[in-house]
Amino acid sequence: xxxxxxxxxxxxxxxxxxxxxxxxxxxxxxxxxxxxxxxxxxxxxxxxxxxxxxxxxxxxxxxxxxxxxxxxxxxxxxxxxxxxxxxxxxxxxxxxxxxxxxxxxxxxxxxxxxxxxxxxxxxxxxxxxxxxxxxxxxxxxxxx
Amino acid sequence: xxxxxxxxxxxxxxxxxxxxxxxxxxxxxxxxxxxxxxxxxxxxxxxxxxxxxxxxxxxxxxxxxxxxxxxxxxxxxxxxxxxxxxxxxxxxxxxxxxxxxxxxxxxxxxxxxxxxxxxxxxxxxxxxxxxxxxxxxxxxxxxx
DNA sequence: ATTAAATTTGTAATGATTACAAATATGAAA
DNA sequence: TTTCATATTTGTAATCATTACAAATTTAAT
Ligand SMILES: [Mn+2]
Ligand SMILES: [Mn+2]
Ligand SMILES: [Zn+2]
Ligand SMILES: [Zn+2]
Numbered sequence: 001x002x003x004x005x006x007x008x009x010x011x012x013x014x015x016x017x018x019x020x021x022x023x024x025x026x027x028x029x030x031x032x033x034x035x036x037x038x039x040x041x042x043x044x045x046x047x048x049x050x051x052x053x054x055x056x057x058x059x060x061x062x063x064x065x066x067x068x069x070x071x072x073x074x075x076x077x078x079x080x081x082x083x084x085x086x087x088x089x090x091x092x093x094x095x096x097x098x099x100x101x102x103x104x105x106x107x108x109x110x111x112x113x114x115x116x117x118x119x120x121x122x123x124x125x126x127x128x129x130x131x132x133x134x135x136x137x138x139x140x141x142x143x144x
Numbered sequence: 145x146x147x148x149x150x151x152x153x154x155x156x157x158x159x160x161x162x163x164x165x166x167x168x169x170x171x172x173x174x175x176x177x178x179x180x181x182x183x184x185x186x187x188x189x190x191x192x193x194x195x196x197x198x199x200x201x202x203x204x205x206x207x208x209x210x211x212x213x214x215x216x217x218x219x220x221x222x223x224x225x226x227x228x229x230x231x232x233x234x235x236x237x238x239x240x241x242x243x244x245x246x247x248x249x250x251x252x253x254x255x256x257x258x259x260x261x262x263x264x265x266x267x268x269x270x271x272x273x274x275x276x277x278x279x280x281x282x283x284x285x286x287x288x
Numbered sequence: 289a290t291t292a293a294a295t296t297t298g299t300a301a302t303g304a305t306t307a308c309a310a311a312t313a314t315g316a317a318a
Numbered sequence: 319t320t321t322c323a324t325a326t327t328t329g330t331a332a333t334c335a336t337t338a339c340a341a342a343t344t345t346a347a348t
Pocket of ligand 1: 036086091102
């Protein structure tokens with residue numbers, strides 16, 4: 001397991017973020033749960049171990065990590081932000097039935113575009129995602 | 145102008161939607177304002193002409209039109225849904241500064257994929273967008 | 289030990305969206 | 319035209335994610 005506390009601590013320090021206990025817990029959670037969790041999911045789980053954990057701290061920390069480029073915000077459901085520890089530009093699949101978000105392994109188009117502008121607009125981020133019914137939900141449908 | 149009231153009425157009837165006055169107004173607005181407006185923008189403008197217009201009706205109608213495939217919901221800002229009269233799969237540019245959403249003219253990758261699945265997931269929609277600073281905001285920056 | 293700054297916490301406020309029920313409009317049957 | 323069922327609209331209240339804010343706590347330097 002690469003994602004032990006020491007590595008997490010290093011990761012924060014390298015980005016100039018003071019490695020408080022709450023921040024370590026939150027970042028560790030993201031390393032261990034690659035399902036693009038919500039604030040709610042993160043908080044509900046961590047508050048079991050750390051009963052003093054505040055939801056505001058989860059929000060604050062995720063915003064900080066996002067600003068520092070440690071994590072990425074994914075806004076494709078329209079109802080809540082999902083968080084991704086994987087900061088390399090990659091694409092996603094959102095299941096309309098169960099709400100799960102999967103990484104998909106397609107070579108990101110435009111990723112190696114030499115010009116970082118389009119129609120005069122300066123491109124800073126490239127996002128792509130599919131919507132549909134996920135593998136798991138398809139299987140469940142057939143077993144009904 | 146193709147987007148007169150008669151055409152709008154036809155459009156609704158063809159989709160099996162009763163063309164009420166409110167629905168006509170809302171759909172006409174979307175035809176006339178191709179900037180991917182919010183519910184707020186639509187309501188604020190229409191209530192001037194139709195003072196009895198309710199915001200709930202705007203929500204209801206947009207949901208109906210979306211379900212019937214007349215319009216598309218765009219969820220890329222994370223804070224509110226934007227609406228698009230253009231239902232053909234196309235890509236967008238979101239300006240981080242002014243919040244405007246532009247259509248961008250790139251040939252949608254994956255669009256002509258023969259297989260409508262990826263990693264076992266059934267693909268129903270393909271979305272792509274860029275984030276950055278729009279042409280207009282770049283110009284304003286230079287004139288400060 | 290003192291003290292200032294950073295962090296965390298709890299609560300209140302905000303803002304978009306939805307739920308819901310009353311009011312109104314529509315349209316067919318009598 | 320009246321009657322009556324149904325669809326639509328409207329206003330208000332509720333919900334839910336997120337943010338604002340200030341008090342409490344922790345941290346680190348003096
Ligand atoms: Mn991902
Ligand atoms: Mn568009
Ligand atoms: Zn699923
Ligand atoms: Zn702009």
